[in-house]
Amino acid sequence: MTDVMDRPALKVVGTRPIRPDGVDKVTGRAQFGADFHLPGMLVGKIKRSPHAHARIVSIDTRKARALAGVKAVITAADLPDLASQEYEAGESASNLRDLSQNCMARDKALYQGHALAAVAAVSAQVADEALDLIEVVYEVLPHVIDVEAAMEPSAPVLHAHLFTEGLAERPATASNIAKVNRLGRGDLEAGFGEADVVVQGRYTTKAVHQGYIEPHACVAQVSQDGQCQVWSSSQGQFMVRTYCAKILGLEIADIRVTPAEIGGGFGGKTTVYLEPLALALSRQSGHPVKMVMTREEVFRATGPTSGAVIEVKLGAKQDGTIVAADVVLKYQAGAFPGSPVGAGSMTALAAYDIPNVAITGYDVVTNSPKVAAYRAPGAPISAFGVESAIDDLARELGMDPIVLREKNGVVSGVKAVYGPTYRDIGYLETLKAIKDHPHYAAPLGPNQGRGVAVGFWFNVGGESTAAVHVNEDGSAVVVTGNPDIGGSRASMAMMAAEVLGLPVEQVRPIVADTASIGFSMLTGGSRTTFATGMAVTQAAGKIVEDVKRRAALIWDTTVDKVAWESGQAVCLDATKSAVKPLTLAAIAAQAGRTGGPISAEVSLNAQGAGPGFAVHLCDVEIDRETGHVTVVRYTAAQDVGRAIHPAYVEGQIQGGVAQGVGWALNEEYIFDADGQMENAGFLDYRVPVASDLPMIDAVLVEVPNPRHPFGAKGVGEAPIVPPLAAVANAVRDALGVRMCDLPLSPPKIRAVVDGLAS
C-alpha cells in the first residue's frame, strides 16, 4: 500500500475543491431516478392496502387487465414464493421472504400502504384507473402499532410463524417480539450496590422518516432474451441487482443496474421497493416501465425508523464514577422483523467505560411500514435515553456534564461494551473541543437553556472495488461502484489525485453500473470514504508502481532507481544524470511502447474502520406561552479521523444535526385509531425548514485512523446521534423539568409550563 500519511505535506487531501459533479447539479442537468426516459416507456403504479392489518381474501385483476392501455398487471402470484432466508446485501441482513412480501403482500396486508398489486399502462391516468378496477376482498384484522402494546401476549399477532428468538427456551406461541438480544458484563446488582446515586428514566420516541426529498424512482426494461436493465436511484446498484435477482428468481448475470443520481437516502434507499415490480411489469408487457412514488407513498410504504421505548437506570459513586448501567430498548420493527435495536444496544453505552452493564433489546413487529436504515440506525434512539439520564446524573451529582463524561469516557485500550477494544479513538479530544469552545462559556438569555450530549457510531469498512485509468494525456478516471450521495466523487478524486500527484481537476470520478466495475457494497454505514477510498488509493498506488516501472524501462534503469515525486518519475540512477523527470503525461504518451494502457483495479474487503464520536452543544429558547422551542445556537464537534474534503465533512455534520433537531422537536408518524398515517406529506410531517435553524458550527477534530491511507474515519452517521438528547437536555435546562417523550412539540411544552404554574 502506498502510505501517504507520512508525507510532509498533502497537496489535495484537506483542501476544498469544487466537486466534480457540481456543475451538473447546479444546472439541472444531473439525472436522478425520475429523470430517465426510454421510448415506449409505460407508467407503473401500485395498488396499496387501505387497512393496517387485513387478510387478503382475493384480488381480482380482470377488469384492470381488460382496460384499454393497460399492458401488465401483477400480484404476489407473479413472484416466486420465497422461503425464509437471511441474506446479507443491504446495510444489514435481510430476510428474502420478508423483503419480497414487503414489496408485494402475499396473504396479509400488514400496514396501510402495503403493496398488493401493480399495473403498467400507457399513461398515468390509465394506470390510476386500472388501480381502481382491481377488486380486493379483505378480512380486516385488529392491528397494533404501539411497541409495548404489540409486546403484550394479547396483542394481534402479525406473523403466525414468528417465535421469539433469543430466549432460553423456544416459546410455545407466536409473538410479535421477533428477537431479544442481551449485551452486558460485570454484576449489575453488585454495581448498583456500590452506587451512591441512582437515576432512572423511561423515554419514548416516535417513528420518523429519513425524509429524502427525492421519492423512490426507477426505470426497468426486460428484453425478450431475458436481459434486464434497471436505472434507479438507490444507495447501491449492486444491492438492487442482488435483491431483484433473489425476489424474481433471476440470474445475477442477466441484470444490469445503472445508478441514477440519488436525491438523498440516509439509509432509506438501502433496500428495494419498486425495482423488482418494475422488472416484473416490464417482463409481462415487453415495454420499459417507469415507476415513481408519490410523497404520500414514500411516507406510507417506505422505511421510517423505529418508534421506541427506552428505559435507563444508572448508578454512580459520589465522585462521578459510573458503576452500573441497565438499559432496556423496545424498538418497532414495522411489519417485518429487523429493527435497528441491535445497533441501538451496541452503541447505547459505547462512549462509557462502565464495569457493570446490562442492555436488553426487543425487536418488535407492528402494523406500520417495515423500518429501513436511518443514519446511524438505532443509535439516536438509545442515545436519547442514555444521554438524558447522564444529564440527570450530572445534575444529581452537581458535576459539569462534560467533566462527568470525561471521567467515564472511553479511551484507546478500553474494551467497548459491545466487544472490541478501542484503538486510535478521539473521544476525549472531542469532548475537550466542546469544553474549550467559546459557546460552552457563553452567557444564556432569559428562557434559554443549554444541553450537551454525545454520540457514537462504529463506522464500517467492507467490500469495495475501484479502478483508476490513466488517459493518453496523463489525466485520469476513477471508477467506483458507490453512488455519490453527498460529495463522495470529490473525495475519491482527491485521494487519487493525491497519490498520482495530479491536480484534482485532472481526475474524473465516475460511478459505474454493475457491469462496469467490480462488486461494491452499498453507500451506507459511513463506509465509502473509508473502504472505497482505500480501494481508490490502492489502485492509484498500483498506477504509481506501474509508471515507475515504465519510467525505468524508458530510462533503461531498474525500478528501484525511480522515485515518484509531485506527479513525476524522478531518476535516481547516478549514471543517468542527464535525464529529466517524466510526468504522468509523458509516460502516458509512451504507454503503447511500455506495456500498453495504464490502468489498475483493486477489490478489497476493508477492515479497521475507526469509530466516530460526536459531542454536541445546543442552546434553546422557549416561548413559555406558546410552547415553542427555538434552537438558537448549535455547535457540533466530531472526531473525523482526517477530513478529506472538509467542506463536505462539515456538511455531513450540519445535515445530521438538522435531522436530529427535527426528530427532537417536530417530526413524528401520527396514526389514527384505524392505523392510518394521518400526516403522510411534508405539510404535516414537519422536517426543519431554513427558518427553523441557526447556523450550525461544525468543529472537526482530527485523530487519524492509521488503518486508512489518509487517516479517514467515517463521518455521516455520528452527527445524528446526539441531537435528540442535546435538545432535550437544553429544554431540561431551560424549563427545570425533564421531558422524556419526543417530539418536544409546542403542546407538550406548554402542558409542562402549565404544570409548573399549578
Place this chain on the structure above:
Amino acid sequence: MSKRHISTTVNGDAAEFLAEPGATLLDALRDELRLTGAKEGCGSGDCGACSVMVDGRLVCACLMLAPEAEGRRIETIEGMAQGGRLHPLQQKFLEHAALQCGFCTPGLLVAAKALLDQNPDPSETEVRYWLAGNLCRCTGYDKVIRAVMDAAADLRQVRRAS
C-alpha cells in the same frame, strides 16, 4: 382525452407542447419539454423542488395547471447559466459546498435568484424565510444560506462597479 396545445416562452425561447387539461406545469416541463431540472419532491407545494418563474414570479410548477401557462413567460433552472457562464449563485453554491445530493438544488437556486433579483442585500433571516419553502434534507441549510449571502455580496459589488 384531448390534449391542449399550449404556447409559451421557456427560458427566452418560444416553446409549444401538448398537455392534458389536468396536467401540471411540472408534468409538462418534465415529460413534454424534457426539462427535468425542476424536480417533483412532493406534488403539493411543500418542498419547493419544482420552483420556476412564471411571468417573473416564483411559483411551484406542481401547483399550476399546464394550460394556465398559455402565453406565459417561464424560466427554469436550465436557463440560469448564460451560455458557458454559471450564474454567480450557481458558482457560490459550488464554492460553498452548498449541495450534497443536489436534488433540491435547482429549486433552491431558482428561489434564491428570485430573492436577489428583488432584494440585493437580504439579511440572514430574510434569506432563511424566503427559502423556507425549499426543503433540503442534506445540508442543514448552513452552507446554502452562506452561499446565497455571498452571492448577494458579489452581485452588489458587480452592480456598484458597473
Place this chain on the structure above:
Amino acid sequence: MSELDYLAPPTVEDAVRALAAGGGSAKVLGGGTDLLVQLRAGRIKPGVIVDLKRIPGAIGVREEAGGFVIGAATPGAVIGEHAGLVGAWPGVVEAANLIGSTQVQGRASLAGNLCNASPAADSVPAMIAAGATCLVVGPAGRREIPVEQVAVGPGRTSLAADEFVLEIRLPARPQRSGDAYLRSIPRTEMDIAVVGAGVALTLDAAGTVTAARVALGAVAPTALLVPEAGAAIVGTPLDETALEALDAAARAAARPISDKRGTADYRIKIAGVLARRAAAIAYRRAADQGRGGRA
C-alpha cells in the same frame, strides 16, 4: 374515463356561464394552491375547471373610496407589494403573506383562501377583523357579503355551485386604527395554523380603544368573529387588565377539536395568547399612526 376540461373565460359573464354549465362538477381556479393539491390527492374530481385569471381585474389591487378592492386571483406577493394596502391593513397583508411559502405566495389568493373554507385559513380571521366583504357573482347577479358569511363549515361555503367570489373589499381605514394577525404553528413557516388570531382596533386621541374586532382561526368549524373579545378591550387603554379580559374572552369563545396539529386544550390556551399579542401589535400600529408615524 372521466374527462376534465379547463376553461379560462375572458369575462365575468363567461365565467358565470361556464360554472352554471358545469353544474356541481365545476371548480373555480384562482391561485390554485389548494385546488391542485385536492385534485392531485383525488379528493375532488371536477368535470371542468374555470380559471378566473384571464378576467380583467382578477389580478390586482385598486383603491376605491379610500378602501381597497382586491381581485379574486390576486396572489399574496402582489398584495404584499401594494404600499397603500400594506400601510392601511398591515394585519390583512401579513396574514395573506403567511399562507405557504414564497412560491405559494406567487399564486395563493385571499379569495381562494376564503372559499377553500378551511377553519385554519390564515387570511380569514384577519379579513374578518378588518371588516372585509366580498363581491359574489352568479347567474342572479352580484351581492356583497361580509367574509364571515362565506364559510359555513370545513370545506363548505354559503355560495351556490354557480357563484364565485370576484373581489375582496377592504374598507377605508379609520383614523388611529391598526390591525394585526398572528398564528401559531409548530415550525416557523410552511405549516397550517394551529390557532390564528386577527385583531383590528381604533383608538381615540387619548389612546383608549373605541372599537375593536377580534377573530379567531382553527378553534371552530369556521373562523370566528368574537364580539365578546372585542368588547373586552373597548373603552380601555389596552392595559394588562384589558389584555387579561381579552385572553379570557378568546378562550371562552374557542371550541376547537384535537387533531394531528394540536390538542383542543392547547388551542384554547393559545387562542388567548395570540389574541393578546395581536391586540398589542394592532394597538401599537394604531398609536403610531395617530402620531403620524408609519404603520
